Amino acid sequence: MTYNFLVLSVLCCIPGLIIFVLRKDLRPVIGVMALVSIPFGFTESLFYPDYWEPVFLWDLADKIGFGLEDILFVAGLGALTSTIYAVVFRKKFSSVVFTNHKSSLFYAGIVLCVTGVLVFAAVLLHIPMIYGSVVIMLLMSAALLAFRRDLILPSLAGGVLTCAVYTLICIIFSVLFKDVFFLVWHGEKFSNIFIAGVLLEEYLYSFAAGVAGTMFYPFVTGRRFLSADKKS
Numbered sequence: 001m002t003y004n005f006l007v008l009s010v011l012c013c014i015p016g017l018i019i020f021v022l023r024k025d026l027r028p029v030i031g032v033m034a035l036v037s038i039p040f041g042f043t044e045s046l047f048y049p050d051y052w053e054p055v056f057l058w059d060l061a062d063k064i065g066f067g068l069e070d071i072l073f074v075a076g077l078g079a080l081t082s083t084i085y086a087v088v089f090r091k092k093f094s095s096v097v098f099t100n101h102k103s104s105l106f107y108a109g110i111v112l113c114v115t116g117v118l119v120f121a122a123v124l125l126h127i128p129m130i131y132g133s134v135v136i137m138l139l140m141s142a143a144l145l146a147f148r149r150d151l152i153l154p155s156l157a158g159g160v161l162t163c164a165v166y167t168l169i170c171i172i173f174s175v176l177f178k179d180v181f182f183l184v185w186h187g188e189k190f191s192n193i194f195i196a197g198v199l200l201e202e203y204l205y206s207f208a209a210g211v212a213g214t215m216f217y218p219f220v221t222g223r224r225f226l227s228a229d230k231k232s
Contacts, residue, residue, distance in 0.1 A: 119132065
């Protein structure tokens with residue numbers, strides 16, 4: 001099990017790197033979303049060791065609350081979630097801004113502040129953060145989608161696609177590290193439901209992350225999804 005989380009994080013970065021190489025138009029999106037995602041890597045202490053206990057390089061999680069693997073993991077997930085819908089459905093982002101850019105940033109800022117409050121409340125109420133994070137991501141996404149209904153279907157599709165890709169990553173991961181989801185994750189404290197050897201909560205988390213990641217960039221930039229063959 002040495003370096004198991006590092007391997008999972010590297011696997012999560014591969015889809016984003018492939019998209020980065022194949023879709024030049026999505027490279028700025030990947031760069032922005034990877035950077036925006038990094039602060040979420042600092043929240044590892046909300047999941048470790050209650051939800052899972054992977055091996056960290058230099059035991060950083062025990063020393064500072066998060067590890068290098070967390071940064072790679074969230075950056076890779078940010079790159080994947082923000083582009084997978086566009087790739088699969090042959091979409092691109094419009095070059096024209098369709099909404100008030102300042103208003104979008106304002107609403108996004110409010111949602112981020114509310115998210116922080118909800119995370120704090122979940123900690124105070126001792127709600128397992130794996131469930132709290134899923135609910136918070138979906139609630140905050142729903143709040144933003146109320147202002148951008150054109151992003152509802154792309155976001156749901158992005159959630160399903162992210163879940164599918166992440167599941168494949170987890171299956172490959174479980175082949176490399178036999179029974180890893182039974183040994184590293186504390187499934188007995190949660191649903192204890194395993195699908196294809198992967199804990200149910202991982203499916204829920206990846207879907208919620210896919211929904212949030214798909215809608216975030218077009219929302220804050222005021223852009224829409226267009227057919228890749230259509231002029232902006």
